[in-house]
Amino acid sequence: MDIIQSVLNGDKRSIAKLITLVEEKSDDFINILKKIYKYTGRAITIGITGAPGSGKSSLVNKLTRILRTQNKKVGIIAVDPTSPFTGGAILGDRIRMQDLTLDEGVFIRSMGTRGALGGLSRACYDAVKILDASGMDYIIIETVGVGQSEIDIVKLADIVLLVMVPGMGDDVQAIKAGIMEIGDIFVVNKSDKDGADRLVTEIEMTLDLGSSKNSWKPPVIKTIATENYGIVELSENIEKVLKHMMQDDLLNVKRKSRIKQEIISLLTETLIENIIFRYSEKIDMLIEKVLERQIDPYSAMEIIISDVK
Amino acid sequence: MDIIQSVLNGDKRSIAKLITLVEEKSDDFINILKKIYKYTGRAITIGITGAPGSGKSSLVNKLTRILRTQNKKVGIIAVDPTSPFTGGAILGDRIRMQDLTLDEGVFIRSMGTRGALGGLSRACYDAVKILDASGMDYIIIETVGVGQSEIDIVKLADIVLLVMVPGMGDDVQAIKAGIMEIGDIFVVNKSDKDGADRLVTEIEMTLDLGSSKNSWKPPVIKTIATENYGIVELSENIEKVLKHMMQDDLLNVKRKSRIKQEIISLLTETLIENIIFRYSEKIDMLIEKVLERQIDPYSAMEIIISDVK
Numbered sequence: 001m002d003i004i005q006s007v008l009n010g011d012k013r014s015i016a017k018l019i020t021l022v023e024e025k026s027d028d029f030i031n032i033l034k035k036i037y038k039y040t041g042r043a044i045t046i047g048i049t050g051a052p053g054s055g056k057s058s059l060v061n062k063l064t065r066i067l068r069t070q071n072k073k074v075g076i077i078a079v080d081p082t083s084p085f086t087g088g089a090i091l092g093d094r095i096r097m098q099d100l101t102l103d104e105g106v107f108i109r110s111m112g113t114r115g116a117l118g119g120l121s122r123a124c125y126d127a128v129k130i131l132d133a134s135g136m137d138y139i140i141i142e143t144v145g146v147g148q149s150e151i152d153i154v155k156l157a158d159i160v161l162l163v164m165v166p167g168m169g170d171d172v173q174a175i176k177a178g179i180m181e182i183g184d185i186f187v188v189n190k191s192d193k194d195g196a197d198r199l200v201t202e203i204e205m206t207l208d209l210g211s212s213k214n215s216w217k218p219p220v221i222k223t224i225a226t227e228n229y230g231i232v233e234l235s236e237n238i239e240k241v242l243k244h245m246m247q248d249d250l251l252n253v254k255r256k257s258r259i260k261q262e263i264i265s266l267l268t269e270t271l272i273e274n275i276i277f278r279y280s281e282k283i284d285m286l287i288e289k290v291l292e293r294q295i296d297p298y299s300a301m302e303i304i305i306s307d308v309k
Numbered sequence: 310m311d312i313i314q315s316v317l318n319g320d321k322r323s324i325a326k327l328i329t330l331v332e333e334k335s336d337d338f339i340n341i342l343k344k345i346y347k348y349t350g351r352a353i354t355i356g357i358t359g360a361p362g363s364g365k366s367s368l369v370n371k372l373t374r375i376l377r378t379q380n381k382k383v384g385i386i387a388v389d390p391t392s393p394f395t396g397g398a399i400l401g402d403r404i405r406m407q408d409l410t411l412d413e414g415v416f417i418r419s420m421g422t423r424g425a426l427g428g429l430s431r432a433c434y435d436a437v438k439i440l441d442a443s444g445m446d447y448i449i450i451e452t453v454g455v456g457q458s459e460i461d462i463v464k465l466a467d468i469v470l471l472v473m474v475p476g477m478g479d480d481v482q483a484i485k486a487g488i489m490e491i492g493d494i495f496v497v498n499k500s501d502k503d504g505a506d507r508l509v510t511e512i513e514m515t516l517d518l519g520s521s522k523n524s525w526k527p528p529v530i531k532t533i534a535t536e537n538y539g540i541v542e543l544s545e546n547i548e549k550v551l552k553h554m555m556q557d558d559l560l561n562v563k564r565k566s567r568i569k570q571e572i573i574s575l576l577t578e579t580l581i582e583n584i585i586f587r588y589s590e591k592i593d594m595l596i597e598k599v600l601e602r603q604i605d606p607y608s609a610m611e612i613i614i615s616d617v618k
Contacts, residue, residue, distance in 0.1 A: 030607050037605035051361060252600065259599045259606060263592065266610040267584060271617075272577050283572065290568045291561065296346035297568060298339050301575040308580075 004035055010073075010135045012107055019109055022126040033126055039133040043075070044242060047154030048142045050163030055189045058225035059163060059234075060142050061100060066235045067138055068105055075131035075139040076100075076108045079124060079153055107131065121153045122265050125258070155182040156258040158251060159241055161234075163187045164203070166195035180206055184218050184241050187234065191222035216244060279304055313344055319382075319444045321416055328418055331435040342435055348442040352384070353551065356463030357451045359472030364498045367534035368472060368543075369451050370409060375544045376447055377414055384440035384448040385409075385417045386433060388462055416440065430462045431574050434567070464491040465567040467560060468550055470543075472496045473512070475504035489515055493527050493550050496543060500531035525553060588613055 006014035021029040046063075048056050057078075064074045100106045111124055124141065131139050141157055154160050162183035186203050188196055203220050219237045223230030245251040276283065286300040295303075315323035330338040355372075357365050366387075373383045409415045420433055433450065440448050450466055463469050471492035495512050497505055512529050528546045532539030554560040585592065595609040604612075 034605045034607050037607075038602045041602055256596050256600055259596050260592070262606045263595065263599070263609050263613070264581060264585065266606060267613060268577055268581050270610065270614060271580055271584075272573060275576060275580075276573065283569070286572065287565050287568045290572070291565055293347045293350055296343045297571045297575060298343050298346075300572050301579065304572070304576060305579060 004032060007036065007130060007134050008039060015107060015130055015134050016109065018130050019111075019127045022130070023111065023123055029126075033129060036129060036133045040129045041132065043128075043132040043136050043139050044159070045128055045139045045141060045157040046238065047157030047160040048140060048163060049151065049154045049160070050187075050189075051165070054163045054165045055225050056142050056163050059161075059187065059189060059223065059231075060140055062225050062228055062231045063235060064100055064106060064140070066231060068103060071105075072137040073105045073135060074107075075128075075134075075136040076106065077124060077127055077131075077139065077141045078108070078110045079141065079143040107134075107136065121156065122262065122269065124153055125156065125262055151182060156254075156261060158254060159184045159238060159245070161185050161187055161238075163189050164199060165190040166193040166199045184245075185234070185237055186218055186220040188220065188222045189225055191230070192224050192227075196222060216248075275304065275308060279307060282307065313341060316345065316439060316443050317348060324416060324439055324443050325418065327439050328420075328436045331439070332420065332432055338435075342438060345438060345442045349438045350441065352437075352441040352445050352448050353468070354437055354448045354450060354466040355547065356466030356469040357449060357472060358460065358463045358469070359496075359498075360474070363472045363474045364534050365451050365472050368470075368496065368498060368532065368540075369449055371534050371537055371540045372544060373409055373415060373449070375540060377412060380414075381446040382414045382444060383416075384437075384443075384445040385415065386436055386440075386448065386450045387417070387419045388433060388450065388452040416443075416445065430465065431571065431578070433462055434465065434571055460491060465570060467563060468493045468547060468554070470494045470496055470547075472498050473508060474499045475502040475508045493554075494543070494546055495527055495529040497529065497531045498534055500539070501533050505531060525557075584613065584617060588616065591616065 003014050003018055007018055018029075018032065020026075021032070048060060050056055060076060064076065067074050101108055109127065111127060128139050128141070141154055143151075143154055160182050162180070162185070164186065166188065180203075186207075188199050188203070190196075200220050200222065204217075207217050207220075219241070221230055221234050221237055223234060225231065242251070245254070282304065286295070286303065289295045290297050290300050312323050312327055316327055327338075327341065329335075330341070357369060359365055369385060373385065376383050410417055418436065420436060437448050437450070450463055452460075452463055469491050471489070471494070473495065475497065489512075495516075497508050497512070499505075509529050509531065513526075516526050516529075528550070530539055530543050530546055532543060534540065551560070554563070591613065595604070595612065598604045599606050599609050
């Protein structure tokens with residue numbers, strides 16, 4: 001159980017090793033996580049998402065630097081699509097964060113989506129627990145994709161930053177609209193581009209539509225991450241929103257919903273793995289029948305359910 | 310049971326109504342789907358995905374026109390993120406397809422991702438079944454998002470088109486790499502832009518890395534959808550790839566894997582809904598304990614599993 005103690009001491013190598021055990025679902029990783037759990041709950045998790053090319057990595061980089069000047073320890077989890085050929089996570093623009101890796105108070109990890117099959121948010125939140133137990137003050141979760149799974153991951157963070165840039169196409173706007181409700185702070189990055197003010201107005205108008213007159217409204221912040229513009233304001237707003245969420249007990253509501261999601265996803269995984277293992281022959285036989293239109297998929301499912309019962 | 314007969318007759322209003330029943334999980338929709346299932350299996354499904362702004366809708370539009378000149382009936386399902394405030398799917402650039410809706414042989418439907426929680430691919434494939442039974446020759450599934458859930462949907466299609474454009478940023482390339490293995494045809498759209506030939510070469514090199522010397526390689530096609538350039542070549546390649554997939558029995562392998570996914574997702578949904586309903590009080594009580602670090606999420610899951618057994 002050496003690894004637990006080293007993780008609790010903040011040893012980076014042990015943190016990395018334990019996350020790998022979680023990703024690979026190695027023997028005993030559940031027992032280790034069980035033992036670590038009571039040391040969690042201190043860290044604040046920040047989810048960052050937005051369309052590709054919106055400058056999320058630069059924002060994470062600059063935000064981390066500010067947190068470091070306040071002597072906060074920062075863990076960063078970058079959820080990346082995975083190359084089918086290399087087997088490893090694509091590091092892509094993580095390279096922009098390379099200078100941070102030399103800082104003792106920063107830990108960066110990429111996690112791939114390949115083959116995760118719904119298990120990604122579980123693995124990701126196990127990694128958050130490990131970083132939390134290791135003494136990180138802030139844990140930033142950045143997703144590259146802009147699909148439903150990626151949204152499912154960031155929306156479980158304590159506070160969610162939605163990053164947008166001016167002048168994107170039609171369906172980018174659609175994606176934006178689809179995820180607006182999960183944003184606690186809206187960041188208009190690359191705000192020196194044409195249309196930045198219009199985008200801010202659009203966001204504010206959409207937020208007005210969705211909220212009553214006196215209710216809390218998420219702040220909209222203009223930044224130019226590459227030039228460090230607006231980053232201090234962003235970090236101040238993160239503190240402000242957190243304070244508001246704590247006052248109104250919203251943080252606990254969010255954390256409970258994360259725990260619920262986690263328990264349900266663990267239940268699902270365990271039950272389904274069990275059933276697929278026990279009924280694999282029957283399932284294969286039913287697949288043939290469904291393919292030949294002898295039965296339909298719903299009836300096939302019902303046959304297995306009645307066997308399980 | 311009038312609705313079944315009208316769907317089988319290809320009545321558009323009935324098709325739309327039945328898809329709504331599926332989305333809303335209305336009473337009896339499963340019984341209707343069970344009865345319809347034996348009339349399915351004729352249609353070819355084409356999945357189209359790619360980064361936002363890559364011109365997928367224009368491609369679908371132009372491809373549909375060619376299929377219509379061959380007198381094929383075409384169903385189009387656009388998987389869209391959903392606005393949190395309007396409650397309806399964002400139609401965004403669907404408007405570009407508006408002229409197609411006047412054509413009797415074309416049916417277009419947007420399906421939203423909001424609240425789907427893993428049920429989206431089920432609802433989407435139920436819609437495919439309905440369109441299949443209604444006599445569509447081709448069913449095109451277009452996704453706007455580029456995340457894992459959207460990839461999970463298109464990869465279940467008979468044939469998958471991956472759309473890319475020259476000159477996108479770093480993390481677009483990462484997404485590209487993450488999904489290359491699901492592509493049966495690669496489309497470089499907006500190929501009049503700088504870097505189109507380089508992108509084609511990059512794709513071909515990546516495909517070479519992933520395949521043995523004499524194995525089948527997916528075609529890479531240059532298009533400019535808005536100018537109708539390359540669309541005939543694309544449609545010819547779709548036929549060529551389909552022929553290859555049928556010869557090598559790959560189509561049945563793919564369809565079996567789709568059926569397996571579907572049965573497993575139906576099983577998961579049914580079991581979990583059942584458990585959440587039966588154990589909701591216990592789950593709420595365990596969530597409190599997990600929040601207070603009295604127990605960990607894994608132990609909470611195990612307590613429920615042992616109750617279920």
